[in-house]
Amino acid sequence: xxxxxxxxxxxxxxxxxxxxxxxxxxxxxxxxxxxxxxxxxxxxxxxxxxxxxxxxxxxxxxxxxxxxxxxxxxxxxxxxxxxxxxxxxxxxxxxxxxxxxxxxxxxxxxxxxxxxxxxxxxxxxxxxxxxxxxxxxxxxxxxxxxxxxxxxxxxxxxxxxxxxxxxxxxxxxxxxxxxxxxxxxxxxxxxxxxxxxxxxxxxxxxxxxxxxxxxxxxxxxxxxxxxxxxxxxxxxxxxxxxxxxxxxxxxxxxxxxxxxxxxxxxxxxxxxxxxxxxxxxxxxxxxxxxxxxxxxxxxxxxxxxxxxxxxxxxxxxxxxxxxxxxxxxxxxxxxxxxxxxxxxxxxxxxxxxxxxxxxxxxxxxxxxxxxxxxxxxxxxxxxxxxxxxxxxxxxxxxxxxxxxxxxxxxxxxxxxxxxxxxxxxxxxxxxxxxx
Amino acid sequence: xxxxxxxxxxxxxxxxxxxxxxxxxxxxxxxxxxxxxxxxxxxxxxxxxxxxxxxxxxxxxxxxxxxxxxxxxxxxxxxxxxxxxxxxxxxxxxxxxxxxxxxxxxxxxxxxxxxxxxxxxxxxxxxxxxxxxxxxxxxxxxxxxxxxxxxxxxxxxxxxxxxxxxxxxxxxxxxxxxxxxxxxxxxxxxxxxxxxxxxxxxxxxxxxxxxxxxxxxxxxxxxxxxxxxxxxxxxxxxxxxxxxxxxxxxxxxxxxxxxxxxxxxxxxxxxxxxxxxxxxxxxxxxxxxxxxxxxxxxxxxxxxxxxxxxxxxxxxxxxxxxxxxxxxxxxxxxxxxxxxxxxxxxxxxxxxxxxxxxxxxxxxxxxxxxxxxxxxxxxxxxxxxxxxxxxxxxxxxxxxxxxxxxxxxxxxxxxxxxxxxxxxxxxxxxxxxxxxxxxxxx
Numbered sequence: 114x115x116x117x118x119x120x121x122x123x124x125x126x127x128x129x130x131x132x133x134x135x136x137x138x139x140x141x142x143x144x145x146x147x148x149x150x151x152x153x154x155x156x157x158x159x160x161x162x163x164x165x166x167x168x169x170x171x172x173x174x175x176x177x178x179x180x181x182x183x184x185x186x187x188x189x190x191x192x193x194x195x196x197x198x199x200x201x202x203x204x205x206x207x208x209x210x211x212x213x214x215x216x217x218x219x220x221x222x223x224x225x226x227x228x229x230x231x232x233x234x235x236x237x238x239x240x241x242x243x244x245x246x247x248x249x250x251x252x253x254x255x256x257x258x259x260x261x262x263x264x265x266x267x268x269x270x271x272x273x274x275x276x277x278x279x280x281x282x283x284x285x286x287x288x289x290x291x292x293x294x295x296x297x298x299x300x301x302x303x304x305x306x307x308x309x310x311x312x313x314x315x316x317x318x319x320x321x322x323x324x325x326x327x328x329x330x331x332x333x334x335x336x337x338x339x340x341x342x343x344x345x346x347x348x349x350x351x352x353x354x355x356x357x358x359x360x361x362x363x364x365x366x367x368x369x370x371x372x373x374x375x376x377x378x379x380x381x382x383x384x385x386x387x388x389x390x391x392x393x394x395x396x397x398x399x400x401x402x403x404x405x406x407x408x409x410x411x412x413x414x415x416x417x418x419x420x421x422x423x424x425x426x427x428x429x430x431x432x433x434x435x436x437x438x439x440x441x442x443x444x445x446x447x448x449x450x451x452x453x454x455x456x457x458x459x460x461x462x463x464x465x466x467x468x469x470x471x472x473x474x475x476x477x478x479x480x481x482x483x484x485x486x487x488x489x490x491x492x493x494x495x496x497x498x499x500x501x502x503x504x505x506x507x508x509x510x511x512x513x514x515x516x517x518x519x520x521x522x523x524x525x526x527x528x529x530x531x532x533x534x535x536x537x538x539x540x541x542x543x544x545x546x547x548x
Numbered sequence: 549x550x551x552x553x554x555x556x557x558x559x560x561x562x563x564x565x566x567x568x569x570x571x572x573x574x575x576x577x578x579x580x581x582x583x584x585x586x587x588x589x590x591x592x593x594x595x596x597x598x599x600x601x602x603x604x605x606x607x608x609x610x611x612x613x614x615x616x617x618x619x620x621x622x623x624x625x626x627x628x629x630x631x632x633x634x635x636x637x638x639x640x641x642x643x644x645x646x647x648x649x650x651x652x653x654x655x656x657x658x659x660x661x662x663x664x665x666x667x668x669x670x671x672x673x674x675x676x677x678x679x680x681x682x683x684x685x686x687x688x689x690x691x692x693x694x695x696x697x698x699x700x701x702x703x704x705x706x707x708x709x710x711x712x713x714x715x716x717x718x719x720x721x722x723x724x725x726x727x728x729x730x731x732x733x734x735x736x737x738x739x740x741x742x743x744x745x746x747x748x749x750x751x752x753x754x755x756x757x758x759x760x761x762x763x764x765x766x767x768x769x770x771x772x773x774x775x776x777x778x779x780x781x782x783x784x785x786x787x788x789x790x791x792x793x794x795x796x797x798x799x800x801x802x803x804x805x806x807x808x809x810x811x812x813x814x815x816x817x818x819x820x821x822x823x824x825x826x827x828x829x830x831x832x833x834x835x836x837x838x839x840x841x842x843x844x845x846x847x848x849x850x851x852x853x854x855x856x857x858x859x860x861x862x863x864x865x866x867x868x869x870x871x872x873x874x875x876x877x878x879x880x881x882x883x884x885x886x887x888x889x890x891x892x893x894x895x896x897x898x899x900x901x902x903x904x905x906x907x908x909x910x911x912x913x914x915x916x917x918x919x920x921x922x923x924x925x926x927x928x929x930x931x932x933x934x935x936x937x938x939x940x941x942x943x944x945x946x947x948x949x950x951x952x953x954x955x956x957x958x959x960x961x962x963x964x965x966x967x968x969x970x971x972x973x974x975x976x977x978x979x980x981x982x983x984x985x986x987x988x989x990x
Contacts, residue, residue, distance in 0.1 A: 157694030180841050218855060222837070226732075228667050228711075237679055237688040244676040251673055256768060257593030266776035270844060270972060273667050274711070274732040279973030282837040288855055290835035291975045292740050295665070295732040296712045303729055307744065314747060316835075331690060332670070335698050336706025397753075399728035401656065401719045404621060404707050416657060416725065534707065535716030537728060 118309045119546055121319075121386040122202025122374030123486050124194035128164035128367055128474055132197055136483075137490040140498040141519045145351040145472050147365050152329050153233070160343040162350035163329045164367030164474025166190060176207060180283050183267040185229025187479070188277045190370035191325035195281050198321065202374040203386055206285050214384065221289030221317040222278050223308035225300025227326030227478040229272040230333070235263040237331075277325040277370075289317040295478060297533030298438070300324055301371065302481030306395030306541050308375050318380040326478035327368035337366055342442060354475075355502035356439035356468035357446050357514045364440040367474030371482035373489075388546040390489045393526075394425025400536025407444055407536065411452030417538035418456045418530070425542045427526065429457045432464060432542070434497050434527040436488050439468025439514075440475055445532065450510045465522070467515035471501040481531035485541060488527035492545045495524050554746040555984060556827040557819050558640025558812030559925050560632040560760075564600030564805050564913055568635060572922070573929040576911055576937045577957065581789040583803050583913050588766045596780035598788040599766045600805025600913025602628065610634045612646055615721055621707055622717060624806065625668050628918070629714040629762035630721065632808035636758060637722060640812040641824055644722035652723075653822075660726040660754035661719055662745035663810075664737025664761030664917040665711035669769035675701065714762055726754040735877065736969045737761050738809065738920030739977035743833035745813050755818045760921035762808030765914070774804055777844055777972075779881055792914070793941040794878030794907035795885050795949050802879040805913030809921025811928075828928045831964065832864025832980035843973055846884045850891025853976045857895035857968055860978035866964050868899035871980075873930055873965040874951075875923040878907030879914050882946065888970070889949040904958060905951045906930075910941040920969045924979060927965040931983045934961050 123133050128146025130136040139146070149155075150163045171189035172178035174196040181192055196206065204220070205211035243256035270276070278293040290311055296303050301324025308322035328337070337343045344363035346353035354365045381388055398420065400413035407414070422429060437449055446468075454461040469487050476483050491497055496519050503516035525545045532538050561568065564582025565575030575582065582600045591597040607619045610631045622630065637644055643653045682689055682697035707713060712730040719728060727748055731741040738761030745759035765771070774780040781801030784791035792803040819826055836859065838852035846853065861868070876888055893900045912922055930936050936958045945953060961983070968978040 154690050155694060157691045158698065159694075218836070221835075228732075237682075237690075237693075240672060240676055240679040241683055241688045244680050246677075246680050249677070251589075251676060253590040253594075253768060254592040256672070257591075257772065260768075260772045261593070261595075261776070264772060264776055266773075266778075266844070269773040269776055273734055273973060275734050275971055275973045275975060278733075278975065279837075279843055279971075282839055282974040283841060283843070286839060288836050288839070288852065291733075291837045292731055292744070292835065293733050293975070294729050295710075296715075296728065296730050297710055307729065310747065310751065314751070331693065335693075335701055336709075338698060339701050339703045339705055340707070341703075397727035397729070398657075399661065399716070399719045399725055401723050401725045403720065404618065404713060404716050405704065413725065533712065534710060535712050536719070537712055537716070 115313045117378040118312045118375050118392045119378050119381050120373050120389045120489060121376045121381050122198040123489060124197030125371045125483055125486055126166055126169060126190040126193040127369035127476060127483055128166055129472060131169055131193060133486060140469055140472055140487060141496060143499055143501045147350045147354060147474050149350060153331060155334060158334055159338045159345050161347045164365050165329060166369050175284060181280055183271050184280055185271045186327035187227055187229060187325035187370060188280045191277045192280055192284060194370040194372040195284055195321060198372040198374050199285060215319060217286050217288045219289050219318040220287040221311060221320045222281050222287050222291040223304045223320055223322045224278045224293045225304035225324040225478045226274050226277040226293050227295060228274045230330035232264055232268050233331055281321055296537040297535060298477055298480055299531040299533035299537040299539040300478040302529060302531035302539040302541055303397060305373060305482060305485060306397060306539055309392045309395055312375055312377050318377050320375040321372060322375050323372035323482035324479035325370035326476060328477050329366055329368050334366060352502045354441045354471045356441040356471050356500055357507060357510045358503050359505045359507040361441045361446060363442055365474040367476045369476045369479050369483060371479055371486055373482060373485060390492055390543045391546045392541060393544045394421040394542035396420030396424060396540045398538045402536050404535050407448045411448045413536050413538040414449060414452035414532055415455050417540045421540040421542050430460055432526050432528050433524045434491055435464055435466035436484050436527060436529045437466050437468045438530045438532045439470055441470060446510060450512055453512060462512055465497045465513050465515045467498055467500040469498050485529045488529050488543055491524045491527055496521050497524060552750045553816035554749045554813050554830045555816050555819050556811050556928055557814045557824040558636040559928060560636030560810040561922060561925055562602050562628050562631045563807040563922055564602055567603055567605060569925060576926060579938060579940050581911050583791055584788045586766060589768055594771055595775045595782035597785040598791050598803055601766050602806055605631060611721060621704055623668050623708040624764035625762055626714050626717055628764055628806060628808035630717055632810040633718045633758060636810035636812050646721040656723040656725040658726055658755040659724045660745060660748050660757040661715045661724045662729045662741045662757055662759045663715045664731045664741040665714050666763035666917040668709045668711060669767050670709055672768060733975040734971040735916055735919055736971045736975045736977040737917035739967060739969050739979050740835060742811060742924060743979060746830040746833060749813055749815050755815045757813045758810055759813055760810035761917040763916035763918050764806040765804040765916050766806050780804060790941050792880040792910045794880045794910055795946055795953050796942045797944045797946045799880045799882045799885060802881050802914045805915045807915035807918040807922055809918050809925050811924060826984045828931055829982040829984050831982040832860040834859030834863060834978040836976045837974040838970060838976060846887040846970055848887050850887040853888060853891035853968060853970050854895045856976040856978040860980045864980035866980060868896035870964050871903045871966050872960060872962040873927060873936055874903050874905045875927050875967045876905060876907055877969040878909055880909060886949060889951050893950055901950045902952055904936050904954045906936055906939055906954050923967045927967055927981050931962045931965060935959055
């Protein structure tokens, strides 16, 4: 008998707040987490704004800040999210000899986590000093001299994408299966999906799953700006993220972390943990089309949604709410709409499909898990969060995107969609838990 | 393992020992060393000047004509992965779109891809002109970069450096439409990716999976990182062939390199149905974590690695005495090798002193996210040939390491083999492979 998997804890650190309730209320109030960039001087970049996590200090959350002092921004965010999620689920991370009855060998970790920023000052300084403009050649000796003298070993190590997961290991003492994946913007949905599979297979009782990422740094912003993937609506950051509207012009680079505690139904029952929702389906696919574009007909997206429905053993008519990837780029929103229509057929226009990125921005690797949390809250409160800034609908896009106002309605089953650069598609379906 | 049995039906490698699986295996058997002085860049000023570099190769050979334009979007990590994937798929007898679009014999929706990838370092020479155009008063100026430098960065620059692009390019070339994942757990990545791919097949998520890992570590950024962390040896620059010395009393650090290794995994029934050559079976998978506050090292008692090995053994339902070969992570960093030896001894008990142990990094170098795949392929070759090559550079075993490091080539039947790996930062992984005996006939 395959284990059923439920969610027993959640935590988030994101541009809309440093906890789940604040973030959720901000979404229902249609607030924006998007503003001019302050982490570094981006005032001359094509996009001068972003969705930053503000006024956050991980040292306030963790028992032993010294252990985590070199962590990159993503690691800092994920520690706060993990502390909240573990606390809600009743996983004791405060004492050295926990009495929560949870076997650490059966407690695992699965993150969709991003790399840390390069050490910008030294990185650019060494580059400039070692480059001979006349000969167009690098003086590696000079470069090495500066790098050896000024780079910090731990800061370099902490750029590795597996480090956020390592910090959660230090935080929790988890000895179960631990993985970290990085499938661009679909990473943390994949992490939640694969973590669910590890519990179903019996490899773990509890998985700490989710994502962490910050690409709000000079090279990250440069990369996305050069791809022309970002909105350049610099005069109006708060309304720049406008998924599904005719005037959408790109996504907004965001950062943050989100964690859900996944647990076998049996373990949750034994511990009498409060069950927030059940994970019933997961689907993954690849477009195999182009590294730059999604498949025109949404082939991979359709396959991932279909696989998730089949895994859940439900039909498209059973889905009450779709939390779209909805990035506010021309391409994603059009193709996602085409894919939803292909899967949901006659029900497509009757199934509310909103994008919280209109408020949250795009948390890249962390985005899927953050949005999954909004699905759990939608089920809890029977309210669908809105797509904000949708004032000029694209005539080609005719689904019910829940424009500008949250909607009170019964939500029992929600589908969370994430699509990443290169054609990575991951879909997770959750359901209200009934005793 | 889960319900369906999963077997290896294809192998592909590009490594410091050569362009193919055959090159690597012959090199290992001959005790050849793929480590030499760095030529990829001028390592003047670097404390470590040696590395494992692959031979020169031409990408056109590995990419169909229709896709050659995309080669300029491939960082070195991606190129290595594409090369190894080509050999792995060809050796499996599967015909994908990338091999011959007229004779495709696989259903693309039932093929998964699951790769281990590293933190891909940017090409400093490529970025330098943009940085040089962003100088004000002799210093780099971020405002100038935003205005002038940024425009000099090639538009699709970012796509070269996303770790998932290894799988995406291979997926496009060979039309792989099933589940796709990229595991970024540093040196444990390939074992974890192969393990996850096997689990996807076992649960029915696909019939076939291309799995493995790739990483190009011979560049200034990775080398400086490993030098700063004091992981890279700094004392053996004049004798590259003896620089990396896993489990040796004279070990001075690791040597880094570049490689890609890929295996084709397949549902046993699927492989039998099409009469595929079966190289080995993935019998057990285990994973856990180190907990070491000083996480630039493995925890001294190796406990997190011990758990992974115990889980893999239990998953495969085998006893320590059943193992005939162990390929450890063995980096040549004395403290880590000692901790790993303790982990193996604790997990396997008395048997650990007898089972032949073959560290490969003395010859292949430490190829990061690729290294686990290279070890799995070496284990599969050893099974197929009934032969264990002699270890290299372990002339005098370090004290308190009771492992049986193979000092001479052995001809022996290998029933089961164990491979394991770990990362700085925590993750540990182990795989148990089983000889497929009579099935090895096409």
